[in-house]
Amino acid sequence: MTLADTAAELRRLHTDPELLQVVNVWDVVSARAVAALPGTRAIATASQSIAAAFGYPDGERIPVDLMLDMAGRIARAVEVPVSADLEAGYGDPGETIRRAVGEGIVGANLEDELKPLDESVAAVAAAVAAAEAEGVPFALNARTDAFLRGRDRPRDVWVADAIERGRAYLDAGATCVFVPGDFGEDVVAELVSGIGERRVSLIGLPHIPAPARLGELGVARLSYGPYSQRVVLGALQDLASDLYAGGVLPAGLRPLN
Template identity: 80%
Template sequence: MTLAETAAELRRLHTAPELLQVVNVWDVASAKAIAALPETRAIATASHSIAATFGYADGEQIPVELMLDMCGRIARSVEVPVSADLEAGYGDPGETIRRAIGEGIAGANLEDQLKPLADSVAAVAAAVAAADAEGVPFALNARTDAWLRGNERPREVWIADAIERGRAFLDAGATCVFVPGSFGDDEIDELVAGIGERRVSVIGIGDIPLPSRLQELGVARVSYGPATQRVALGALQDVAAELYAGGRLPRGIRPLN
């Protein structure tokens, strides 16, 4: 498929009746391991995990060239659409999206960091315009940090903020609205009612319901952020501890690389 066709498929997966589960990866080896599963319909990168791979802290500390290069390597290594976590756009959301498309990326997360609404909407609009100029129906998962950076506010305040921002992002051309945080059925129900069915994306951490329940609630997408890399690193550390204690490698290791 062409990139335009791949991006159109990624958009379709976000709005389809079935919940889109994307397991986050951080390099070619992890991407290939996930893509080999028959259930995988798309893959998402985790910016935190890629930054950690290269020794950088999260929060746009990694050079944008390095982030885009790894995202491109991942996209070229698999057949399924790849959605890249591009943080807040590294100072120039439009140009960053344009360069990501050049690397074969079909969609992306773009976070608002709870900046003023007008600035956040302008960033989404710039990203959408850049994709349109490239002729790619890019699947933009516009993220609001209404919970992550603002959950000290009363419940009704952060939910109202997320809904206002989400609607504005959709009006600016975003495909979906990502509201990461640890909350339950009631909050998700309000977000979906306010933003739209199959228009809300969440992260599968903390109190977030299981995928089957998310689908019932009308959620479009669930991803897992840096947690997947932490699981892998935990397994590595555990086997190292076992070896140091005089043990041996487990039997049946799958040659996934």
């Protein structure tokens, strides 16, 4: 498949009747482990997890070159489409997306950081135009922080803001709208009704409905952000504690590295 074919497949997966679940990875070995599973149709990176792997805090503190290099290594190591979490675009969303396409990335998250709507729409449009100039039907997952940065506002206010922003991002060429937050089915239904079926992307958190229900509600995509890495690191810490306490390695270890 060409890069354009791979990109088109990722966009198709967002509109497929079946919910697209992507388990976030942070390096080549984690990507290969997830890609080897028969249920994996696409992979997404987690910016916070990649930054942590290099010793940087979240929030565009990692050099963009390091982030793009790792995303490219992941894309070249697996045969499924890869979407990269590229935060807010590292100061130049269009150029960052152009470089990401050059690394084999066919989709990305792009945060609005709840900046003024016109600025955020311009960033989405620049990202979409950059990918189009490279001949790639890029799957842009335009993220709004309407909940994360505005959850002190009444529910109706931040939901309306998310819907307004989401519609504007779709009009600017985004594939779907990522609304991270820990909220229940009633809010999910409002977002889907306001933004559109198979146009809303969510993150798996305790109050988010189960994947099967999200599919019924018309959600396009479910990802897990830095939490997959936290599970792995927690398991590593537990293993180390067991070994320090006199334990032994468990039997039946899978040779995944």
